[in-house]
Amino acid sequence: MKDKTGVPRRSRQATADRGVSIRAVAAHAQVSIATVSRVVNGLANMATPETAARVRAAIAELGYRPSSAGRSLRQRESRLVAVIAANLANPAMTAIAASVEVALRSRGLVLALCDSHDQPELQDEYLLEMRAHLVRATVLLGAVASPKLVAMIEAGEPLLFVNRRCPCDDDQPFIGIDNRRAGQDAAEFLLAKGICDVAVAHGHLASSATLDRIAGIGEAFAAAGAPVPPERFLTTQGAEHLEIGYRAADHLLSAGKPPAGLICASDMIAFGAHRRLVEAGLAPQAMPQFLGFDDNPLNPWVAPWLSSVRIPYQAYGDAVVRMIDAGGPRRIILEHQIVDRSPH
Amino acid sequence: MKDKTGVPRRSRQATADRGVSIRAVAAHAQVSIATVSRVVNGLANMATPETAARVRAAIAELGYRPSSAGRSLRQRESRLVAVIAANLANPAMTAIAASVEVALRSRGLVLALCDSHDQPELQDEYLLEMRAHLVRATVLLGAVASPKLVAMIEAGEPLLFVNRRCPCDDDQPFIGIDNRRAGQDAAEFLLAKGICDVAVAHGHLASSATLDRIAGIGEAFAAAGAPVPPERFLTTQGAEHLEIGYRAADHLLSAGKPPAGLICASDMIAFGAHRRLVEAGLAPQAMPQFLGFDDNPLNPWVAPWLSSVRIPYQAYGDAVVRMIDAGGPRRIILEHQIVDRSPH
DNA sequence: TAAGTCAACGAAAACGTTTACGTGACGGCA
DNA sequence: TGCCGTCACGTAAACGTTTTCGTTGACTTA
Incomplete structure (x- = not known):
């Protein structure tokens, strides 16, 4: 029996578990609405085991689920x-x-x-x-x-x-990594490889993350006696990250030989920069040592040339619910880690 | 005056626009709740211009926003x-x-x-x-x-x-591209380049999209008199796309010279396959012509070797709301388009 | 002028919950 | 026996809307 009529299909109400309210459950279990509510919300000590069981049976039979709207409105x-x-x-x-x-x-x-x-x-x-x-x-x-x-x-x-x-x-309340520390680690990663001649490509400085990262980078290189000159910090206002990287590399090319190391404040920036250098036909041995931030899951597959500061994004979800529940810790700092993909 | 007490911050209620209900607006505008509701919902002909203006002023002044819960519950x-x-x-x-x-x-x-x-x-x-x-x-x-x-x-x-x-x-109701047609187009793209010797890497066949694509591919090659042998359709059960591609390429390598063309049911599969071939040290001229599906926005940056069937994902949102609103068209088929990144 | 029409608006019910409070039954204790 | 406390449960109010229905007054029309 097909419905070729113009009536909206919603009105069919076939399974009948549409619109089962707490009232229906109460009637079916022969208890009051309040009791059902108590059972549902686990105020277990407020009901006899038998009553609770009867309520639960009714819930299962009718396929009841508390209405989100009713709940939100009330509490x-x-x-x-x-x-x-x-x-x-x-x-x-x-x-x-x-x-x-x-x-x-x-x-x-x-x-x-x-x-x-x-x-x-x-x-x-x-x-x-x-x-x-x-x-x-x-x-x-x-x-x-x-x-x-x-x-x-x-x-x-x-x-x-x-x-x-x-x-x-x-x-x-804040959740994230220690970006200043990460910047320092990035710098020391390159310094440990004997690379002092670097450039830094980054996005707009309204972001505390970017700000802290480049601060850390600057500090570490300065501390090592190889400060990065201001003109080696490259950005483009109002552009997306891929574009920022592309233009930064472009600028480096026009300024002569590219540096030995290129730190990018995000992997996307690194993608853009690398692309420009490949387009320029740069010889593999002349390619700078790249270091990005984020460590995109695609990196091993499409950017094996990119070392990166891995940010534990999978751990962010847990941190968020912990903060929501506890309301407690006002600050959760997660651990980053450098993934080395340089040709040893 | 700092709050060092342990009271939750929610109780402060500083701006006072917290919890402004329709009742408050009604009182402030000296009208009934019903009138406010009518004005808010644009039943304009149901209110004098002056009354409507007064209500709107009250709304603006109090910073009122209709409660989602109340609304949902009622309607x-x-x-x-x-x-x-x-x-x-x-x-x-x-x-x-x-x-x-x-x-x-x-x-x-x-x-x-x-x-x-x-x-x-x-x-x-x-x-x-x-x-x-x-x-x-x-x-x-x-x-x-x-x-x-x-x-x-x-x-x-x-x-x-x-x-x-x-x-x-x-x-x-369905929204998507014509996958069978896209598969045919993919095949003809390679055929037009004189490529008949191909393999196909794809995900699990429970998906109608995958199923239709490989059906289209098979048909087009068969129609051109160059049917793709069944053993050239490669997949791995239960693996993610990147891994499927990697293993498919691995299989091709172990079976001798890779084919001239490699169609991948998604760009991710193509990433995996390409990675394996690069790892094998395949000479650039021996690299098969790749064709993926999706056309990931990152492709021009990190996979310039990958031609792809571009799916207009940006258009999906509009299609979704059109369908929700109208309830009308049961089927929206969007146009795909092949992006050619092959070496001319 | 009397009747009828209509626009503008108010009163109240209903949507589905949670929860404060009330009630009856039952048991312990003096 | 009388009193109090506790347990299990029911009653009813409240949350913020939308919407039906009724009322009022102004205006038209005969």
């Missing part, structure tokens, strides 16, 4: 956790988002994903929208300074800053 | 749209997710992102969870057959299948 808090990413085109951000998703699921929470495209207005819009959804917490994955951000902070909204620290209040 | 439908992806580690899936996110935002909808990890149980869990959230629609990004999936279909839940068609009911 003024949903099971949603918002992640506002600065740029989902960046594989590192999606990697973190994926990791957060897994961790949230194991806690019975749900991920609402937003892309602010690094624009303050969009970030503000999302902050408000997510609060209207009564999200349990808002994770800012690369936050940018914006009016509503400071308002939310002042209002005591539960915010969580990942990768980039909060641009307005350094005391806000 | 039995939230502004959430679920995307259940088979595998967020796959850049193609995250690209689609990002595209969907942008399109949803412009419609005032919010993306709830899930990763089923290609497991039927997890997919089922998410299907139920998302229905409990009263999602407006559920987008299955690479669906797998599962018990609850057929139950939801029978119940008439609004489902949307992207990339892979529904494994149980071919009539379910």
Whole structure:
């Protein structure tokens, strides 16, 4: 019996487990609504074992699931956790988002994903929208300074800053690596190979992550008695990372022989720079020693020339839920690690 | 005045725009709750211009935003749209997710992102969870057959299948490219270059996308009088795409001279295969002509050797909202396009 | 002027939960 | 026996909306 009629299919209600409310369960189990609620929420000591069993049987039989809307309305808090990413085109951000998703699921929470495209207005819009959804917490994955951000902070909204620290209040909860330390390690990695002649390609300095990394790099080289001259720090305003790298390499080529080492503040920048040098027909032995940040999972496959500071993105999800649950540690610093892919 | 006390910060309620309900707006504008609701929802003809203006002023002043929970509860439908992806580690899936996110935002909808990890149980869990959230629609990004999936279909839940068609009911709404046609185009791309000696590396055949692609490839080569022998279709059960490609190339190497053309059902497979051939020290002129599917945005940067069938992932978001809104077209087929990166 | 139409708005119910409070039964203790 | 405490459970209010229905007043029309 096919339905060729124009009626929307939703109205069919075939399985009948659509729209089973707590009331139906209560009726079926011959108890009150309140009792069902108590059983569902595990207030176990509030019900006789037999009653609980009867309720659970009714729940299973009817295929009941508590309505998210009813819950959120009552307890003024949903099971949603918002992640506002600065740029989902960046594989590192999606990697973190994926990791957060897994961790949230194991806690019975749900991920609402937003892309602010690094624009303050969009970030503000999302902050408000997510609060209207009564999200349990808002994770800012690369936050940018914006009016509503400071308002939310002042209002005591539960915010969580990942990768980039909060641009307005350094005391806000943060999850990430020690970027200054990572910068130092990167520098020492090259120094240990006897490489002092380096350039650094990086993105815009509004990001605390970038800022800390190049600070660490500068310090380590200076401490080794081989300070990097300011003109060796290369960036391009308003460009995406691939493009930044490409132009940085272009600049290096036009300035003469490329340096012996090239530190890129992200793997994407390294991809761009490497591409330019290959296009220029640079001989393999003239190719600088590359060092990136992130360690994209694709690196072993498509960029075996790229050593990189591996950031444990898979661990970010757990850190996020730990912070949400405890509310406790205001700061979780995860361990980075240099992956050496240089020709020994 | 610092707060060194142990009180949770949420209780501060500094800006006072926290918890402004429609009631507060009504009181402030000296109208009834109903009128505010009408103005908010644009039932404009139901209110005097002056009243509407007064209400809007109150809304702006108090910073009111309708509570998502209240709304969902009342109209039995939230502004959430679920995307259940088979595998967020796959850049193609995250690209689609990002595209969907942008399109949803412009419609005032919010993306709830899930990763089923290609497991039927997890997919089922998410299907139920998302229905409990009263999602407006559920987008299955690479669906797998599962018990609850057929139950939801029978119940008439609004489902949307992207990339892979529904494994149980071919009539379910679908968004994607014409994969059979794309397979044919891929074959003809190589044939036009005089390449008949090819191998095909692909993932598991539960996916209608993969199935259609290799069917198209087979047909086109057969029609050209150069059928591809069955042993030239290579896969590895249960492995991820990169690994599948690597092992396929490994197999080809052990079977003698690699073919002149290598079609990979995804760019990731191509990355893996290419890596193996490079490791084997294959001379550049002996390298097969590669053809992948997806056309990863990174290709021009890290895989300039890879021609690919470009799938318009940026267009998927619009297609999704069109389908959600209209409920109309049951099928949107988007146009693919071959990107030729072969040495002229 | 009386009746009828219609726009503008308010009152109230309903959506599905959680939870404070009340109630009856039962057992221990003086 | 009378009193109190505890346990298991029910009653009902509240959360913030949307929407149906009813009411009011102004305006048109006969």
